[in-house]
Amino acid sequence: MEPEVYYKNEMSLLISCRQRMTGKSNILVACKVIFFCCIIASICYIAWSGVIFAGILLSIISVMLYIGVLSVDAIIYKKVKCLQSQIQVLENEVAFFHNDYSPFDDGAEFIDPHHQYSYDLDIFGTSSLFNRINRTITYKGKITLSQKLTNLPTDMDVIYERQEAIKELAGLSQWRIKFIANEHVGDELDRLSEVIAKRERNVFPLKGIIPHVIVGLTIMSLLAWIAGLVSPIVFCSLIIVQYILSFSSARQINWAMQVTNNLYKECGRYICILRDIEAAEFKSDLLNRHKQKLFDESTGSIKAFARLSKILNLYEQRGNALMYILLNGLVMYDIFVSRMFFKWIERYAEHIPAWTDAIAEIDALVSLGTYAFNHPANQYAEILADSSDTIIETVDVIHPFLANGAGVANSFVLKRNDIAIVTGANMAGKSTFLRTIGVSFVLAVNGAPVCASKFSFVPVSLFSSMRTTDNLSKDTSYFQAELSRLKQMFEYVESRDFTLIILDEILKGTNSQDKLNGSMLVLEELSKYPVSGIVATHDLGITKLEEEHPERFRNYCFEIELSDEIRYSYKIGRGVARNMNASHLIEIMLGKI
The missing domain is CATH 1.10.287 (Helix Hairpins)
Structure with missing residues (x-):
C-alpha cells in the first residue's frame, strides 16, 4: 500500500x-x-x-x-x-505528498554558510532535506537530528545500527503516528540540569525533624485553642515561628521556584513520551540501548518524572496569595515542598542528561524512520569496506527533491583517489548531479534509504564548495570568499583520513584565463591529498588534466543538442562536453526582442 x-x-x-x-x-x-x-x-x-x-x-x-x-x-x-x-x-x-512541508520545522536556525557541506546541499531551510525529514517532538530531538545530518559518522557499525533502527521504525507505522502526536517538548528540563550542575551544592532547607515538630505543635495548639485549653497567643506565636523559618529559607526556596518555572507542563509531556517508548517492543540493538537507559530498574525515568511532576504541581498550588499565607503559616508548605525537590535532585538530577539524550536519539530516529516509510521505492545503501577501491557507486540515482517524477536517473562510479571533472552547458544538470551525490551520501551515512536502485559507499568525510557568497558588511569580495573556502577545504582534508570533495566552478570570481590557471593549480594540489572528488566546470581546459594525470583525473560530461529548441538529456557520460549554450541562448533571446 x-x-x-x-x-x-x-x-x-x-x-x-x-x-x-x-x-x-x-x-x-x-x-x-x-x-x-x-x-x-x-x-x-x-x-x-x-x-x-x-x-x-x-x-x-x-x-x-x-x-x-x-x-x-x-x-x-x-x-x-x-x-x-x-x-x-x-x-x-x-x-x-503534495509538496507542502510547512507543517514541519525547516531548521533555518542551523543554516551555516561555513559548514563543510550543509549550506551547499540545502540541508536546512525552506523545502530542505531537514524540512522533509524532521518530525521531532522534542527540542533536543531536533538538535540531535541536525547533528546527525551535519556530523557524519565514519564507523561502519554505527551506520549499520542506524540502518537497522530506521528499518524497524519504518515498519512501526501506528506507533510512530502515536509518538509524533505527542505534544512538543522544549528545553526546560535540560536547562534545569545545567543550572543544577553549575550549583556548587544543593542545601536542603531545614534538615531533620525540626519542621515536623513545629508543624505538629502548631496543629496541636490550634486544636487546644479550639477546645479552650490554651491561649490563642500560643497558636499565633507558632505561626510566626513558621513564617520566620520560611523566610530564613527563602534563598533556597526561591532558587527552586526559579529553576522549575515553566517546567510543569513539559514534565507531563515527557511522561507521555516515555510511556510510548516503554510500550514499544523494539528489536534493534540501537533502539533497545536507548530504551534501557530510560527504564533502568534503579533509576526509572517514568517514576522520576512522575515524582517531579507531583512536586511541580505542589509548587503550582501555592500561586494564590491567600493559599500561600495559610499554607506557610500552618504547615511550612514551601519548606516541605522544597525539601522534596532537593531530595529529587539528589537522587535523579545526574540522570537527566542521559534520559533526555536517549529520548532525543529515539526522537531523531523516528523522523528518519518516517522518511524511510514515506519513500518505499528508496533503497538502503551498501556500506563498503574502508579498503575498497570504490568510494561511491550508484545506479539510477535521483535527487530526493526530484523523486516525484521530475528527476532523471544517473549511474556513476567514483574510484578511490579519482577526481571526476564534469563539464557541460548551462542548465545541463551538473550542479544538480553534484547535489544528488552529496545529499544521497548524507542520507546513506545516516542509515536512511537513498533514491536509487543501488547506492554503495565507503564512509568517509565530506566537503563541498558550491555556493560561495560575498559579504559587504565584512568587506569580503566574492573572490576573497572563494579563497577562504578553498583554504578551509585544504585545512579540512589535511586533518581527515579520507575525504569526498564536491566542487562547483572553482574561482568564479576572476577572469577566464586566471580562473583556468588557478583551478588547475587547486586541482593539482588537491590530487596530492587522500581524496576522491567531483568537480563541475565550464572550463574545458581543465579536462586536459586527464591526459596529464590519467591515474587521478577522469572526464565526464552532460551533453546537450543544439537546435531551435535546446534538448537536455540530463544524463552523465564519459568524455568532454562538445556543445555549450550560453551564446546560443543569447542569440535566441536577442532574436525575440
Whole structure:
C-alpha cells in the first residue's frame, strides 16, 4: 500500500472513532446536567419536606453519579484530544505528498554558510532535506537530528545500527503516528540540569525533624485553642515561628521556584513520551540501548518524572496569595515542598542528561524512520569496506527533491583517489548531479534509504564548495570568499583520513584565463591529498588534466543538442562536453526582442 493511501485510510478510521467519542461526550454532558439538577432537587426536597434521611441519600447518590460522569467525560476528552493530535499528524503527512512541508520545522536556525557541506546541499531551510525529514517532538530531538545530518559518522557499525533502527521504525507505522502526536517538548528540563550542575551544592532547607515538630505543635495548639485549653497567643506565636523559618529559607526556596518555572507542563509531556517508548517492543540493538537507559530498574525515568511532576504541581498550588499565607503559616508548605525537590535532585538530577539524550536519539530516529516509510521505492545503501577501491557507486540515482517524477536517473562510479571533472552547458544538470551525490551520501551515512536502485559507499568525510557568497558588511569580495573556502577545504582534508570533495566552478570570481590557471593549480594540489572528488566546470581546459594525470583525473560530461529548441538529456557520460549554450541562448533571446 502506498504511504499516502495508508495515511488517508488511517485518518478515516480515526475520524470515525473521534465522532463516536464526541457522541458519547455529548451524552455525558446531558447526564451531567441531569445529575446536577438531581443534586439541587434533593437539597430542595430536604428543605421543603423535612425528610432528611431520604434527601441526604438522594443527594449522595446524585453527587456520586455526577462525579462518576465527570471522571468518564475527562477520560473521553483525553481520548478525543489524542485522536485529534493523531489526525493532525496524518493530515501533515498527506500534505507532505503534495509538496507542502510547512507543517514541519525547516531548521533555518542551523543554516551555516561555513559548514563543510550543509549550506551547499540545502540541508536546512525552506523545502530542505531537514524540512522533509524532521518530525521531532522534542527540542533536543531536533538538535540531535541536525547533528546527525551535519556530523557524519565514519564507523561502519554505527551506520549499520542506524540502518537497522530506521528499518524497524519504518515498519512501526501506528506507533510512530502515536509518538509524533505527542505534544512538543522544549528545553526546560535540560536547562534545569545545567543550572543544577553549575550549583556548587544543593542545601536542603531545614534538615531533620525540626519542621515536623513545629508543624505538629502548631496543629496541636490550634486544636487546644479550639477546645479552650490554651491561649490563642500560643497558636499565633507558632505561626510566626513558621513564617520566620520560611523566610530564613527563602534563598533556597526561591532558587527552586526559579529553576522549575515553566517546567510543569513539559514534565507531563515527557511522561507521555516515555510511556510510548516503554510500550514499544523494539528489536534493534540501537533502539533497545536507548530504551534501557530510560527504564533502568534503579533509576526509572517514568517514576522520576512522575515524582517531579507531583512536586511541580505542589509548587503550582501555592500561586494564590491567600493559599500561600495559610499554607506557610500552618504547615511550612514551601519548606516541605522544597525539601522534596532537593531530595529529587539528589537522587535523579545526574540522570537527566542521559534520559533526555536517549529520548532525543529515539526522537531523531523516528523522523528518519518516517522518511524511510514515506519513500518505499528508496533503497538502503551498501556500506563498503574502508579498503575498497570504490568510494561511491550508484545506479539510477535521483535527487530526493526530484523523486516525484521530475528527476532523471544517473549511474556513476567514483574510484578511490579519482577526481571526476564534469563539464557541460548551462542548465545541463551538473550542479544538480553534484547535489544528488552529496545529499544521497548524507542520507546513506545516516542509515536512511537513498533514491536509487543501488547506492554503495565507503564512509568517509565530506566537503563541498558550491555556493560561495560575498559579504559587504565584512568587506569580503566574492573572490576573497572563494579563497577562504578553498583554504578551509585544504585545512579540512589535511586533518581527515579520507575525504569526498564536491566542487562547483572553482574561482568564479576572476577572469577566464586566471580562473583556468588557478583551478588547475587547486586541482593539482588537491590530487596530492587522500581524496576522491567531483568537480563541475565550464572550463574545458581543465579536462586536459586527464591526459596529464590519467591515474587521478577522469572526464565526464552532460551533453546537450543544439537546435531551435535546446534538448537536455540530463544524463552523465564519459568524455568532454562538445556543445555549450550560453551564446546560443543569447542569440535566441536577442532574436525575440
